[in-house]
Amino acid sequence: MSRLVVISNRVAVPKARGAAGAQGGLAGALNSALKKHKGVWFGWSGNESKKPSGTINMQRSEGVTTATIDLTPQEVDDYYNGYANSTLWPLFHYRLDLTRYERETAKGYERVNERFAESVTPLIEEDDLVWVHDYHLLPLGERLRSRGLKNRIGFFLHTPWPPTRLFVSLPSHERLVKTMLEYDVVGFQTQEWLESFLHYCQKELGAQVNEDTGEIVYGGRKCIARAYPIGIDWDHFQAQGQTEDARTAEKRLLASTRNRIAMIGVDRLDYSKGLPERIDGIGRFFDQHPERVRDLVFIQIAPPSREDVDSYQRIREELEQKTGQINGARSDVDLVPIRYVNRGYSHAELFGFFRASKIGMVTPLRDGMNLVAKEYLAAQDPEDPGVLILSRFAGAAAQLPDALLVNPHSPDDLAHAIDTALDMPKAERIRRYNASVATVQNDNVEAWTEQFTADLAGGAI
C-alpha cells in the first residue's frame, strides 16, 4: 500500500483534537484515513509567526506524522481570512452578497499555495499518493507539478461547487479551474456539485467531458472527476458513545430538560449553517403553538469560527439578537426555550447530547455534506430513535431521503417540521431511522478513503 501524503489547510495535531464541533468534520475524517495508510499530514499550524520561516514542525502520534508551518499575519489575512473565507467560501455557498473580490487577497492566496508547495515537496517520496483537500488549496496540484512532481495527486472539495452562472463571477475563474485539471482525480461530495463542475469545464473551458465516467480531457491532460460522499468514523463514534463522558452528558441533558423534549443543533457559527433562519422557524412554531412552549427546549451549540472575518462577526450578533428576542418573549421563571452555547464539545459528549435529544436540527442553507446529520443518527437508540430534521440543501440530504427534509429558508416549513417531529409516532420514527442508518454505518469515512485512494492509485483511469 502506498504511503499517503494529505495536505490541508488545517491539521488536527493530537493535543488539539478535542472540540469536535469547532474543527468541522474534515479534521476527524482525515485523521482516521491517515492512521490506516501510515501517512504524513501537512498543513498550517494555525499559528502566526512575524517573519516567514522555513521551519517545519514535525510530530508523530498514533501512527500519523503531522508536519506544519506557521504563516505570517499578512498571509493569514490574505489567504485564510481573505481569499479562502471572504471570496471562495461565500461564493461556493451561493452567497454572492457576501463574496468579496480583492486582487491583493487573490495574490496572497497564490503565494501561500506556493509556500505550501515549496515546504511539502521535500517530504514527498516517489511512490506516495498525494491527496490535497478543500478550497484553500485549489491550485496546489499545479504548483507541485511545476516543481516536477510526477506522483498521482488527487483533490477533494469538502464544500459545494457552485453553478456555472455564479462561479463565473469570480475574476480568475478560468485560471483556477485550469489548475484543478492538473490533478489526476478531483472529488466532490455529491452528484449535484460534480455536475456543476463538469458543466463549467465543458461550457466555459471547452474541455472534452464524458459525463458517465467523469473523464475530462483538457490541454493534453486527463483528469477524472467523481462524487465521493464523505462519511463519519462510525466505529470511533460508537466507541465514544460507550464512554463515561457520553453517559454523563446524556444524563446531564435529560436531567436539565426533565419532561420537555430536547431538540438540538450543533454547528460552527457560520452563515451557511442557517442559524438565524432556524431561530426564525422556532419563533414561528411558538407563534403558531404558544401552548407548546413547555413541550420543547432547543439547544444550539455553536462554537465561534473565523472570528476575524466581518460576515462571521455579523452572524454572531444577529443570532444573539434573535435568540434573545425569543427567550425574552417566551421565558418564564422556570423556563428558557432556547439555550444558546458558544463552545465546542468532545465527540463523546456530543454523542450523549444527541442521544438525549428527540429531535436533531440540521438546517444549513447550503452545505457540502454535513456530518452532524450523520452523527445525530449514529447516536440514536434503535429502539426509540429521535427525528432528524434535515435541510434539503445539505449534501447529506441526497443520502438521507427518509429524514424530515425541509426548506431552511421557510420559517413555516421549519415550524411544520418541528410540529411533525414532536408528534411523530414511534413506529414511524423507527421506520425512518432504519431507512437512514445503514448508509451512515456503511458509507463511512473508511469506505470514503478507500474509494478515493483506490481511484487515485490508478483504479479510475
Ligand code: F6P
Ligand atoms: O468543511 C469545511 C471546512 O473549511 C474545513 O476545511 C475545516 O476544517 C472546517 O470547515 C472548519 O473551518 P476552519 O478551518 O476555517 O476553522
